[in-house]
Amino acid sequence: MTTHLPASAPAPPAAGALRSREELKELALAGARELGESAPALDVAQWAAQSFPGTLAVACSMADAVLPHLIARVAPGVDVLFLDTGYHFPETMGTRDAVAATMDVRVVDIHPELSVAEQDARHGVDLWSRDPAACCRMRKVEPLARALEGYEAWATGVRREEAPTRTGTPLVGWDETHGIVKINPLAAWSFEELTDYAQQHGVVINPLLYDGYPSIGCAPCTRRVAPGDDPRSGRWAGFTKTECGIHL
């Protein structure tokens, strides 16, 4: 199932009122205590589904659909937020369509305020080549922040081994930026564990993942990497930037 969410619209309404920041912080602390640093991913997903019924969102870049699959096992119909930046590879859009068509989730397309053409007109063509931080802020960071306002928790596919900036990723934590609980069920997984899960469960995978792109973002800012290289070294090559700003 698919829904399209304009940048200016609130996220889909959650069932019932959202709990306060203090209550959510307490829940995050309790979850972190209960699950520790290495609980099985399915246990983390189960905790998330029980703690945030109807108020949990899953963020998915469509590099693979392992996280939506995992969460949908315990929270069928869960909202899967996809940042439709307008710059994705065709393979990524195909993966998004396959997820929407075949999985028990609701894919929510999150759009920036400006189309690519409008951004080109206002900020100059190919802003990503001159100021990727500004481009990511307008096309990813701000739209996601608006979308998350309708939820109490979000789950991400961040894994500790992906980058030096991600080695301390907890399974459950408090996301001060968005004021909600952040859950990373796959934090302890290796790339092999991810692909093994996908094979075992027949989960949709972006074909680029097996074609030299272990980390997949927008097409202009993602390059192939050599075997054995830092998986994220193909992102924003030529810039010091290593994160879009969502997972800081």
Ligand code: SF4
């Ligand atoms: S990854 Fe590149 S194209 Fe995509 S939003 Fe960021 S700077 Fe823009």
